[in-house]
Each structure stands twice: as structure tokens, then as C-alpha cells.
Amino acid sequence: MAEKSLTLEMRGITKNFPGVLANDQVDFDLREGEIHALLGENGAGKSTLMNILYGLYQAEAGEIKIGTEALHLDSPRDAIRHGIGMVHQHFMLIPVFSVTENIMLGAETDHRAAPNDSPLVRLDRREVARRVQQLSQEYGLEVDPKAIVGDLPVGVQQRVEIVKALYRQARILILDEPTAVLTPQEADDLFRIVHKLTQRGVSVIFITHKLKEVLAIADRITVMRGGKVVGTTTPQETNENQLAAMMVGREVILKVEKSPAHPTSQVLEVDHLHVRDVRGLEAVRGISFNVRAGEILGIAGVQGNGQTELVEALTGLRRCESGTIKLQNHDLTGKTPRAFTETGLAHIPEDRQRHGLVLSYTIADNLVLCDYYKPPFGLRGVIQQQSLDSHARQLIQDFDIRTPSPYIATGKLSGGNQQKVIVARELSRPVQLVIANQPTRGLDVGSIEYIHKEIIAMRDRGVAVLLVSAELDEIMSLADRIAVIYHGQLVTTVNTTAVTREQLGLWMAGAQPETTA
Amino acid sequence: MDWRRFSFIGIIIILLFGVVVLIGGEQISPLIIISSMLATTLSVATPLTLGALSGIFCERAGVVNIGIEGMMLAAAFFGWLASIYMNSIFEYSPAISLTIGVLAAILTGGLFALLHAWLSITFKVDQIIGGTVINILAIGVTGFLNRQLFFDKGSIFGGNVPHAPGLLPTLSKALTVLCSGAQGCGGLPSLIAGTIFDQKPVAISAILLVIVANYVLFNTRWGLRTRAVGEHPKAADTVGIDVRRVRYINVVIGGMLAGLAGAYFTIESVPSFEPLMTNGRGFIALAAMIFGNWTPFGAWAAALVFGASQALQINLQFFRESIPPAWAFLQQSYVVGLAPYILTMLILTGVIGKTTPPAADGQPYEK
Ligand SMILES: Nc1ncnc2c1ncn2[C@@H]1O[C@H](COP(=O)(O)OP(=O)(O)OP(=O)(O)O)[C@@H](O)[C@H]1O
Ligand SMILES: [Mg+2]
Numbered sequence: 001m002a003e004k005s006l007t008l009e010m011r012g013i014t015k016n017f018p019g020v021l022a023n024d025q026v027d028f029d030l031r032e033g034e035i036h037a038l039l040g041e042n043g044a045g046k047s048t049l050m051n052i053l054y055g056l057y058q059a060e061a062g063e064i065k066i067g068t069e070a071l072h073l074d075s076p077r078d079a080i081r082h083g084i085g086m087v088h089q090h091f092m093l094i095p096v097f098s099v100t101e102n103i104m105l106g107a108e109t110d111h112r113a114a115p116n117d118s119p120l121v122r123l124d125r126r127e128v129a130r131r132v133q134q135l136s137q138e139y140g141l142e143v144d145p146k147a148i149v150g151d152l153p154v155g156v157q158q159r160v161e162i163v164k165a166l167y168r169q170a171r172i173l174i175l176d177e178p179t180a181v182l183t184p185q186e187a188d189d190l191f192r193i194v195h196k197l198t199q200r201g202v203s204v205i206f207i208t209h210k211l212k213e214v215l216a217i218a219d220r221i222t223v224m225r226g227g228k229v230v231g232t233t234t235p236q237e238t239n240e241n242q243l244a245a246m247m248v249g250r251e252v253i254l255k256v257e258k259s260p261a262h263p264t265s266q267v268l269e270v271d272h273l274h275v276r277d278v279r280g281l282e283a284v285r286g287i288s289f290n291v292r293a294g295e296i297l298g299i300a301g302v303q304g305n306g307q308t309e310l311v312e313a314l315t316g317l318r319r320c321e322s323g324t325i326k327l328q329n330h331d332l333t334g335k336t337p338r339a340f341t342e343t344g345l346a347h348i349p350e351d352r353q354r355h356g357l358v359l360s361y362t363i364a365d366n367l368v369l370c371d372y373y374k375p376p377f378g379l380r381g382v383i384q385q386q387s388l389d390s391h392a393r394q395l396i397q398d399f400d401i402r403t404p405s406p407y408i409a410t411g412k413l414s415g416g417n418q419q420k421v422i423v424a425r426e427l428s429r430p431v432q433l434v435i436a437n438q439p440t441r442g443l444d445v446g447s448i449e450y451i452h453k454e455i456i457a458m459r460d461r462g463v464a465v466l467l468v469s470a471e472l473d474e475i476m477s478l479a480d481r482i483a484v485i486y487h488g489q490l491v492t493t494v495n496t497t498a499v500t501r502e503q504l505g506l507w508m509a510g511a512q513p514e515t516t517a
Numbered sequence: 518m519d520w521r522r523f524s525f526i527g528i529i530i531i532l533l534f535g536v537v538v539l540i541g542g543e544q545i546s547p548l549i550i551i552s553s554m555l556a557t558t559l560s561v562a563t564p565l566t567l568g569a570l571s572g573i574f575c576e577r578a579g580v581v582n583i584g585i586e587g588m589m590l591a592a593a594f595f596g597w598l599a600s601i602y603m604n605s606i607f608e609y610s611p612a613i614s615l616t617i618g619v620l621a622a623i624l625t626g627g628l629f630a631l632l633h634a635w636l637s638i639t640f641k642v643d644q645i646i647g648g649t650v651i652n653i654l655a656i657g658v659t660g661f662l663n664r665q666l667f668f669d670k671g672s673i674f675g676g677n678v679p680h681a682p683g684l685l686p687t688l689s690k691a692l693t694v695l696c697s698g699a700q701g702c703g704g705l706p707s708l709i710a711g712t713i714f715d716q717k718p719v720a721i722s723a724i725l726l727v728i729v730a731n732y733v734l735f736n737t738r739w740g741l742r743t744r745a746v747g748e749h750p751k752a753a754d755t756v757g758i759d760v761r762r763v764r765y766i767n768v769v770i771g772g773m774l775a776g777l778a779g780a781y782f783t784i785e786s787v788p789s790f791e792p793l794m795t796n797g798r799g800f801i802a803l804a805a806m807i808f809g810n811w812t813p814f815g816a817w818a819a820a821l822v823f824g825a826s827q828a829l830q831i832n833l834q835f836f837r838e839s840i841p842p843a844w845a846f847l848q849q850s851y852v853v854g855l856a857p858y859i860l861t862m863l864i865l866t867g868v869i870g871k872t873t874p875p876a877a878d879g880q881p882y883e884k
Contacts, residue, residue: 056755056884077757092752094745095876105745106756108738119739164756 006067007032007203008053008172013062015048017412019404022048023059024227030172030205033198037214038207040224041247041444042416043402046207047089049224050174053205054086055079066172080106085165086174089207089415089442090353091157095150099143100129103164110168135166139196140189153304155186162193173197174205177415179213180442183303183470191217209416209444211240211254223247248446256477258456263292263480266329267433267464268314273323275306275313282321283309285488291433296455296465298479298496300472302508306488307468308350311437314466315347316340317355328432341370344432348422348439350468356422359411363403364392366410367425399424400447415442427454434458437468452478472501486510519810526818529860530558533825540844541836554828556715560786561831562817562824563720564589564795567778568802569809569816570723570730571626571771577734577811578767579747580637581644581879584651585775586799588629592779594659596622597681597790598666600783604682611682615784619685619719622780623773629655630772634765641881652799660792681788685717719777719785724817726774731813743767747875750882760882775799801857808860810872819860826856 008030015023022045030036040046051057053064055073064071066082073079079086093102104123109116111127129145136143141159149157158178165173175194179187194204194217208214214221215235223230223246230246244252268291275284283306291297301307312318314325316337324333327343341347349355357366368377368388376387392406401420403413410421419442426434434455440448455478459465469475475482476496483493484507492513507513534554538547568585575582600618603609609617629651636647734740742763745753750760778798783790801823808822809815830853833840837848846852 054755075757075759076755080757086755088755092749092755094748094752096748096873097745101741105741105753106758108741119742120733120737123736123738123741 006030009065010049010053011063011065013049013052013059013064015045015052015057015059017048017404018408021227023052026062026224026227026229028222028229030203031219032203033201034219035194035198035204035206035217037218037221038205038224039209039211039214039221039243039247040230041402041446042420042442043414044224044247044444045227046224047176047414050086050176050205050207053079054084054174077106080168080170083169083171084174085168085170085172087158087161087165087176087178089176089180091154091161093149093157093160095148097149098125098145099147099149099152099160099163100125100132100145102149102160103132103145103167104128107168132163132167135163139163139166139193141166141193154181155183155189155303158182158186158190159193166197170202172203172205174207176207177209177442178206179208179210180415184472185302187213209442209448211243211445214243215240225249244445247444250446252445252449254445254449256452256456258478259460261295261459261480263295264462265293266290267293267327268466269324269326270314271324271326273310273313273325274321275309275318276321277309283488284313286323287485287488287490288323289483289490289493291464291466293432293462293464294459295480296459296467296478297493298475298482299466299468299485300475300482300504300508301470301485303470305485307437307485309488310485311347311350311435311468314340314435315345315349344430346426346429346431346434348426348434348436350437350441352419352422352441357410357418359418360409362407363396363401363410363413363421364388364406366421367392367395367406370425370429395424395428398428400450416444416447419443420447423451423454427451427458431463433464433466435466435468438470439467440469440471440474472504476501476504484508519812519815522808522810522815523818526822529822530825533822533829536844536847537829537832537836540833540840544836544839550832554825554832557828557831558821558824559716559724560720560824561827562820563723563785564778564781564798565802565805565820565823566723566727566817567719567774567781568799569805569820570726570813571774571778572803572806573730573734573811573813573816574743574767574771574774575630576806576878577747577875578743578764579750579875579877579880579882580634580764580768581648582630582633582768582771583645583648583800583803584629584633584655585648585771585778585802586795586797587648587652587655588626588772588775589779589782589799590659590793590795591629591655592622592625592776593782593794594663594779594790595625596776596780597783597788598662600682601679605679614682615685618682618784619777619780622784623776626772626774626776626779627769628772630769630775631765633772634768637881638761638764638768641883644879644881656793659790663790663792681783684788685719685785687715687717688721717785719781722777726777727813727817734813744875746882747877750877750880751884754882754884764882778802804857804860807872807874811874822860823857826853829853 006029010026010028013023013026026049038046048057052059055076055078064073071082108123109121111131132145141163143156143159143163149160178190182190198204206218218235220232220234222232225247240254244254271288273284273287274282277283287310299307309318313320316335316339320333324331327345330343332340332343353359368391372378372383377384396403396406399420401424402417410418423439440451455465467479479496481493482496482499484491484504486508491507534551537554538550541550568589571585572582596618599621600614603614603617604611633647633651636642637644742758745758746760746763754760782794805816805819805823808819830848833848
């Protein structure tokens with residue numbers, strides 16, 4: 001196969017943030033129609049590099065060229081004009097707008113032959129919706145142009161983001177951790193779409209932490225660490241272990257090692273729970289189960305089968321219609337989230353930015369969100385800065401949170417490091433039950449290894465763990481028992497050792513288990 | 518649309534009108550009472566409508582503006598001052614003087630808004646504090662200049678306030694002049710003639726501006742971008758929208774609308790300026806904006822309710838003798854004065870449907 005022509009070249013890109021050299025002399029290039037994967041630990045500088053390419057950040061040094069033309073990217077407008085499109089790690093959609101409005105925003109008259117610069121030009125939603133429909137059919141990106149974006153599941157929101165870039169005729173598409181929020185099925189759909197795009201000459205930069213994916217779809221792989229490029233390779237020349245080592249700078253054990261569980265007393269007892277979702281539909285329809293001290297119960301299921309509502313009910317964030325929740329023999333049904341926390345619950349929520357963090361607070365503050373009012377952090381209603389400080393420094397070190405200081409706004413951390421702040425806060429408290437919903441979403445392999453070890457260590461100390469994850473691999477390797485959820489009900493509960501991936505997959509898709517005595 | 522809100526508003530307006538018709542219906546034909554109530558309602562609602570539109574433009578773009586009251590007050594003063602200057606010092610005709618007065622009021626509102634934009638967008642000063650600064654500044658400046666220019670010894674006008682060039686005419690008067698005495702309006706039913714055609718230019722522009730604002734916000738590029746910037750500025754930034762620019766312009770547009778509301782006080786309704794004469798209308802306008810869920814028509818409807826409750830009080834004065842003792846409390850100004858606040862609290866409790874402010878309302882944008 002002939003070498004494809006070079007589309008994009010970034011040379012010597014350098015970018016400083018206060019206290020962090022996020023990009024240090026980075027070189028990166030992209031060929032026409034290729035899928036170039038960008039790998040690296042949390043905080044390695046991947047998003048920063050891509051934000052520079054998209055014109056959101058300006059580099060202090062370096063140059064960017066498309067073909068032979070040098071680009072000056074002062075704002076995303078310039079990048080869009082040069083055919084660069086980006087799907088951000090945290091989506092950039094306006095929840096109250098319709099799909100059509102989100103797509104036409106900033107490109108309101110692009111559907112016309114002659115551009116119209118008047119601010120008062122009338123929006124032609126119908127024509128844009130027609131084009132959106134056309135585009136989505138052409139690329140197999142199913143979206144309803146009239147739907148309100150906030151009502152859509154993340155997988156569909158992502159499609160909206162991709163259509164948004166294609167609508168602007170992107171020739172270079174940046175996907176920043178697109179699969180972190182997707183179910184395996186949705187991820188497969190995405191790969192199909194990406195291949196279709198590259199067949200039509202679009203070049204794709206694909207950021208991910210999932211090594212299997214990288215090996216499956218990338219043409220080339222570039223690895224970053226500490227703001228520098230470590231190397232570029234191809235799937236043929238490398239394997240998972242080698243990539244992991246390149247990213248982290250040491251050997252990583254990709255397989256979770258754990259001894260058999262020794263469960264003891266009941267910690268969480270859920271009885272005939274019914275919960276409604278935001279739209280008032282019954283999302284959890286009569287679920288009963290329990291988790292014992294010293295075991296990990298995994299909940300496997302395709303996203304949208306009631307997991308979110310179940311976890312929200314179990315943490316006091318959502319009202320239960322009926323049924324009871326008992327934690328440590330205390331009936332907590334209908335109690336406040338604080339009652340749950342005080343009875344010994346740790347919660348790693350699904351959506352870190354919405355439910356896990358106050359993004360404008362410092363890391364130190366976010367690390368005590370659950371117990372700022374208790375000694376040693378609060379004494380007689382006054383926050384003790386010193387204990388806050390030592391607490392923060394300890395956790396930053398233990399959980400390897402990459403930050404120049406405990407006192408920067410948590411929103412400025414890289415996505416994975418934001419996740420680590422939550423995990424550190426929740427796993428470091430003395431608790432009896434951990435409810436973890438997608439705990440390793442967006443984390444690099446090194447951090448996943450650490451958090452998996454930590455969860456298992458907690459289990460061995462006698463903590464009960466409820467793990468909800470769309471990653472079958474994660475469930476299979478961590479959980480001692482697995483409950484499969486489908487349409488708001490538990491299909492079955494099995495021991496992990498007694499089940500195969502395929503069997504789980506069938507149950508998740510709605511197959512009924514044979515009734516064995 | 519939001520039928521619950523609008524039907525609630527409709528019912529209240531009908532109730533308020535009903536009370537007056539009940540009390541005065543024996544003396545005067547109900548049709549005339551209704552038309553008079555309508556006319557007063559539309560007129561009294563004018564500064565509230567414009568003020569609410571002002572708030573809508575600012576907040577839809579993500580900038581909270583509690584300085585509308587101050588912008589109105591300053592505009593009322595400077596608009597009036599300009600019209601007097603033009604009339605008595607440069608001796609322009611009343612028509613020209615009044616027009617220049619209105620323009621000066623709009624300009625004043627715009628300039629005060631520019632200050633607010635500068636504080637809150639460029640310097641990221643807390644927007645509530647920025648708005649408070651505007652309010653205090655407006656009270657101080659207008660009070661001080663009013664005294665210095667007109668009342669102190671050695672002041673420009675030597676201690677006596679010159680005559681204002683009169684007031685803006687009603688549409689029917691203007692029409693009569695235009696049709697040069699033809700019986701143009703005579704054939705119209707008194708209901709319409711007495712309401713729409715009895716309004717003055719600022720009141721009529723307020724109604725037109727509601728329609729224009731609604732069109733601009735929901736059907737044009739500018740509106741789409743404005744709302745985007747108020748909901749999720751970072752997302753707007755990533756599609757190439759200049760967030761600061763959009764916010765600046767909207768805040769200034771909002772200020773100009775507040776300025777036009779200011780003109781209502783001194784150029785359209787009374788030909789003089791009193792310190793503090795806006796009397797909280799800017800805040801009630803904000804209540805109307807919230808009541809109307811940040812939409813022009815919703816805010817207008819709310820302004821009409823507030824206006825109708827005031828119209829009730831004004832119109833009851835004609836029938837003072839026939840008010841049954843049980844209803845006498847309606848004449849007390851505080852009853853009517855409270856109405857907007859009670860209604861606003863009602864809507865905030867969510868009884869009449871939910872109100873949702875723009876998601877990024879009040880938040881400065883940082884990259
Ligand atoms: N706006 C900002 N202000 C200050 N520091 C920042 C900002 N954005 C990123 N950083 C810092 O720059 C470094 C690189 O961050 P970046 O988001 O590029 O990492 P990443 O490789 O995308 O990581 P992840 O996989 O966790 O998303 C981090 O240390 C981060 O704290
Ligand atoms: Mg990132």
C-alpha cells in the first residue's frame with residue numbers, strides 16, 4: 001500500500017499552564033484518511049494538544065501546517081475554516097437546544113450558496129434539518145433533528161457532535177475519548193462510522209485509554225507522557241503490554257489479581273425497589289438484592305436499563321416509589337444523601353462533572369466535600385485549613401493526581417485527574433459500602449490498575465462493594481457475583497466463576513436464564 | 518407554548534377588569550370602563566415591558582442586570598434634560614426637542630449598560646454588585662445634577678425649572694394631525710379607538726418591540742447565538758462565536774431598552790423629573806421577566822398583569838362613592854403595590870409551571 005499523503009503537521013508545539021508544562025516540543029502528524037490514535041496517561045497533554053489544534057488554546061511555540069500552508073489558529077473559527085472539527089471530551093452541546101439548532105449554531109447560513117453575514121438573517125431550521133438528515137443517512141449516524149439534546153442519551157449526543165463537525169465539512173476530525181461514555185455496542189457503532197469517514201478521505205485523531213480499541217482500529221499510534229511524545233508505532237509492531245508500558249513508563253499488570261472473597265454479614269439490603277426516571281417512567285421495576293461485607297457485587301447491563309436510577313435511589317439522590325433500602329440494618333428509604341453517607345456509604349457517581357465535583361472549588365475542598373463539617377476538617381463550625389492541606393497532599397500522592405498544587409480549581413484538571421479526585425475522596429473515607437458507577441471512566445491503565453487494587457483491598461478489609469459498569473471486562477475481573485439488569489429488573493445473579501462473557505452478553509440483551517433448581 | 522402560565526395571567530386580568538366593571542358598571546357603560554382599563558393597563562405596563570425586555574436581552578446572553586432601575590432613572594433624567602435644553606436654550610420646536618430627548622434617554626441607558634458590561638464581562642466583577650453600582654450611581658448622579666442645575670443659586674437655570682416642551686402626543690392625536698382633521702378614527706369602535714389609538718409612541722414601541730424581540734431571539738442568527746452564549750458559553754466558543762462580543766452587545770441593547778423605558782417617565786407620561794421617580798419599576802420589570810420565563814411574550818403578559826392591578830386602582834378613583842365598604846381596601850396603594858411581588862412569589866413556587874433561567878446566567882466566561 002502506498003504511503004498516504006501528509007495532511008497535517010504539528011511541529012515543536014509548546015504550551016505552559018501555571019505550574020504545568022502541558023505540551024513540551026510536541027511533534028504530531030496526520031495522513032489523509034488515516035486513523036491516528038493518541039495515547040497517554042491522565043494529564044499527559046493530549047487534550048491540550050488537540051485544543052491547540054482546534055484553536056481554543058494558543059501555543060507558546062511551534063507551528064501547524066496543513067499541506068504546505070502554515071496555519072494561524074487564533075480561535076476555533078480559524079480551525080473550522082481549515083476543515084478541523086473536534087468532539088470534546090466533555091461534550092460541547094447546548095442541552096436546551098434542538099439537535100438542529102446545535103448543529104447550525106455558528107454556521108447558521110452554511111447551507112446557502114451565498115454566505116449571509118447579517119446578524120438578523122432568519123434561521124432556516126427546516127432546510128438545516130433536511131441536511132442533517134441527509135448527512136446522518138449518508139454516514140449511518142442516526143439522529144432526530146428535532147429532538148432536544150438534553151433528552152438524548154450520551155451515545156446519541158456524541159453522534160450529534162460528529163454530525164456537527166461533518167456539517168462544517170471537517171476533513172480532520174478530532175475525537176477526544178469518544179468511547180469513555182459509550183457502551184461496547186455503541187462503541188462498535190462508532191468504529192463503523194469512523195471507518196466510513198476515513199473511506200471518504202476524512203482523517204481522524206482518536207484519543208482513548210482503551211488499548212484493545214487502539215489496536216483494533218488505529219493505523220498509527222502516538223504515545224505521550226508528561227507533555228512529550230514518547231514514540232509513534234503501529235498496531236502491527238506492538239501489543240497491549242508494550243503500549244501500557246510506553247504510556248506509564250513502567251510495567252503495568254493489566255490483569256486484576258485477587259483472592260476468593262470471604263463475605264460475612266449483610267451490609268446493603270434492597271427489597272422490591274421501584275424507582276421512576278426523570279420523565280416519570282418506571283425505570284427500576286421491583287429489584288431486590290443484597291451485598292455482604294467483603295464481597296463485590298457487579299451490576300452488568302446495557303446502559304439505560306435502570307442502572308442510573310437504581311444507583312441514585314441507593315445513594316439518596318432519587319425518591320423511591322416503593323420498596324426499602326437498608327444499610328447496616330438501618331432503614332434509609334427516603335432519607336437524605338447525607339444520612340446515607342453518615343451510615344457508611346461511599347459513592348462514585350456516573351457523571352463526574354454533574355454529580356461528583358464542584359468544578360470551581362479547589363482540589364483540597366473537593367476532597368472533603370463529604371466530611372468538611374466533621375473533625376479534623378471542621379471544628380466548632382470553622383474549617384481547619386491545616387488538616388485540609390495535609391489531607392489533600394496525602395491523597396494527591398496516594399492516588400497520583402497530576403496537579404501543580406492542591407489549590408487549583410478542579411475544573412482545570414485533565415478529565416482523568418478529575419475522576420481521580422472523586423475516587424480518592426470516596427475510597428479514603430472509613431465506610432462500609434462503596435457504590436461505584438463506572439469508577440474508572442476516562443482513566444489511564446496505570447490509574448485503573450491502582451483503583452482496582454484499592455477496591456479489592458477494601459473488599460478484603462470487609463467493605464461491601466456494589467460495582468456498576470458498562471465494561472464487561474471490568475465487571476468480570478472485579479466482581480465476585482454478577483447481577484444482570486434488564487429493563488429495570490434483575491434477570492439473574494450468578495457467581496463470576498460460573499459464567500462466561502457470552503452468557504452475560506445474552507442476558508444483558510434480554511435472554512431469560514433457564515430455571516435450574 | 519406555556520399555556521398554563523398564559524391562562525393564569527388571562528384569568529387574573531379578567532378578574533381585575535371584572536372588579537372595576539362590577540363596581541362602576543351601573544354608572545358607565547362596561548365597554549367604556551373596559552376600554553379605559555385597557556388603555557391605563559397598556560400605558561402603565563410600558564416601562565415594565567421595556568424593562569423586562571432589557572433584562573431578557575442581558576440574561577439570555579448570560580449577564581444578570583439588576584441595574585435596570587438605575588438605567589431607567591438616569592435615562593429619565595438625561596432624556597428630560599436634553600429635551601429641555603433643546604427647547605428652551607436652543608429653541609427647537611417641541612417635536613424635535615422631544616425626539617432628541619427620547620434619543621438621549623436611549624443613549625443614556627446604553628452608556629450605563631456599557632459600564633455594566635465593562636465591569637461584569639471585562640473585569641468579571643460580581644454582576645449583582647455591578648448592577649447595584651449602577652443603581653446607586655444613577656440615584657446619586659440624577660439627584661445631584663437635578664439640584665445643581667435647577668435649584669441651587671447660580672445654577673444654569675437660575676433656580677426655576679423651565680417649561681418642558683410638553684409630552685409626546687397620543688397616536689390618535691398624531692393621526693388626526695396627519696389626516697388633517699378628517700374623521701379618520703371616528704368610525705372605529707370606541708374600545709379600539711380608546712385603547713390602541715390612545716397610546717403614545719413609547720407605549721406603542723414597547724408592544725412592537727415585544728414582537729421584534731421575540732422574532733430576534735428565536736428566529737435569527739443573533740438570537741440563536743445570544744441564547745447559546747447564555748446557556749453554555751464554552752460550547753458557543755468552540756463553534757467560533759465571540760462570547761464577549763455577543764454579551765457586550767446584548768447588554769448594551771438591554772440598556773437602550775431600559776433607556777427607552779426611562780423616556781416613558783419624563784417625556785411621555787409627566788413633563789418633569791422627580792428624584793427616585795422610577796420607584797422600583799426596574800425591579801418589578803425583572804419580576805415580569807422571571808414570571809414570563811425569559812420570553813418576550815411571557816414577560817409582556819406578566820407586565821400587563823402588573824399594569825392591570827395598577828389600572829384597577831387608578832380607575833376605581835372614578836367610582837369612589839359606589840365602592841362597597843368590603844372592597845375599600847383595593848384603593849390602598851400598598852395592596853396594588855404588593856401584587857407584582859405576590860404574583861412573582863407564586864410563580865417561583867412553581868404552581869403555575871416551572872421557570873428556568875439561562876444556564877450560564879450570571880457566570881463570567883473564562884476560557
Ligand atoms: N485550562 C487549564 N488551566 C490550567 N491547567 C490546565 C488547563 N488545562 C489543562 N491543564 C493541565 O495541563 C495538563 C495536561 O492536561 P490535558 O487535559 O491535556 O491532559 P490529557 O492528556 O487530556 O489527560 P486525560 O486523559 O486525563 O484527559 C494537566 O496537568 C492539566 O492539569
Ligand atoms: Mg483529556
